[in-house]
Amino acid sequence: MKVMAVNAGSSSIKFQLLDMPSETQITSGIVERIGSENALFTIKYNGEKHVVETSILDHGVGVNLILEGLIKHHVIKDINEIEGVGHRVVQGGEVFKDSVLIDEKVLQQIVDLGEMAPLHNPANATGIKAFKAVLPNVPQVAVFDTTFHQTMDKDAYLYGTPYEWYTKYGIRKYGFHGTSHQYVSEKANQLMGTTDTKVVVCHIGNGASLSAVKDGHCVDTSMGFTPLEGFPMGTRSGSIDPAITSYMANKLNASAQEITDILNKKSGYLGISGISNDARDIEQAIVEGNERARLAFDVQAKQIADYIGSYHIYMGGLDAICFTAGIGENSSVLRQMIIDRLAVLGVKLDAELNKLRGERLISTADSKVKVFIIPTDEEVMIARDTIRISHK
Template structure:
């Protein structure tokens, strides 16, 4: 069975074609700069990589056609009938979706009703969903929500101390994100530990980053909130900040609410502190070269990550495993070391030689009281699993 996992952004379309239930990648790719006349399409299969540049791709429908034609023209599939289902990543499911959902017109309308909670993401997801529904009208299409895994959080963990009417009227609360990643990684850790009441913290650290506390396989708290802006500093996001900064920037610089929000989302984090880049590789290289602000960007993020881990240690009443995943978590040994050095008081110790390894690994020392693992995430597999699960109902 061949399942397509799709992640549509405002100007991009990422995908993987997977053979299920073997969970084997057949092909993957991305269409970038949709809406422009210099778009790019990259397709990977059988160990090869094909790129087409300077394409005119004015909308997602054209991008979907390009993907499907690429699969056909390169013999990856012989006909559209080989694709048995499509799963779509959707960032925000609010309180409307407690599970992934088979897509119909009503589901699309419900996703659209949550656009205010994810204005940069949900509208783009809908465009991708509609394009694939048009191209593949006879196969099951499933929406897989980043927020579903965190629906098990208790009220005292997801509610803000704002007027309660804000929650009742407008859904103002913590929803979290990266749920499919946190679920995938924590399931592997839970199975490794072999204990029912496992206590796990997952650090999904990429350009976007979030931390979650997971007990007995269920999320009980997470760092991202109403939107992905809350939590730790990220590539370009500030993470937690005193909301009074909105008034200050209005008074001092004449910023609108939208301008300040944009700065906190797109010009802060690694980029804002370092003044150099949002990419951790550039930040680490600059820090090694003695750049103070680059090192400061790493230190600020590491400190905030450790803060969350410490609070979740108390919430979980102990800890069995700390897991690092996503681009930075899997590849930036310096970030892992900076975080864990601050956690030695909890009995968390790294083996510095093991921490140099790439890919999946246990990186804790033999005398560490907590297992520390690097576990590569696979959100696409989680999406494909849900397509199969819901297709059986």
């Protein structure tokens, strides 16, 4: 069964075609700069990469280009070979506690939840509409970033705001990167040979979040009502004193939205270092002796260690720490900086193993907590749920 996993943004469509249930990736690609005359369509198949620059004025044109490309490059013979399409949707609120088959009601609910995720849900909905128009008889499934975190208790997801903010307006912690956290925590349990575990997943990319997973269920996570909460990321500030926003609005003569944009797009690695939001650039600058670059990593590492320590207490112990996503999987420097701060918990890295990449145990034999690198695969999770939901 061929399943398409789709992640639609405001001006892009990322996709993978997978053969299920073997979970083999057949092809992948991306449509970029949707809405422009010089948009790009990239498809990778059989070790070859094909890039076309063309006019792609809307998502519908992008979807048609993808499907035509699959046939042109002999990935499939015709579009009827695609038997399911799974769509990443960022915000499911409290409406969706599981992935769901998309009908008109579900699509409208996704659009309505866009008020809480204005940069993501409207784009996700646009992608869904475009695929439904071209593949009207193929099951389309929405897979939400927030679903995995729906098992949190109220003491973990409520804020210290008036309770009516929660009951009337849905103000609470939702968490994101859920498909990644689920995939990695399940893989960790497989590696340890049991589901009776206490695991912390560190999904560290340009956007980054942690989750505490007890016996396979999320009990806490670092991102909140939006992906801005948590620890500093590539361009996001992470959690700050909320009074700073009004204070800096006055100082800069800026609107609340302008301050939010700064916290989302000009903070984190970029804001602290003054160099870049790319961890590779930060590492190179550290080697060259740049103190602000080191500070960018230090601040993030310290706050990640703080979260891990609190999760250790909340879960009543800790069996494994798992690093995943672009930085988590590839930055031995940041992993070491984080684990060094956890020495009090008896966590020890094997320095040589930590230099390697790919799925592996990187802690020492006498470490009280196992440390893994586990490459994530969100597309596989989307494909799995597409099959599970469409076959109900």
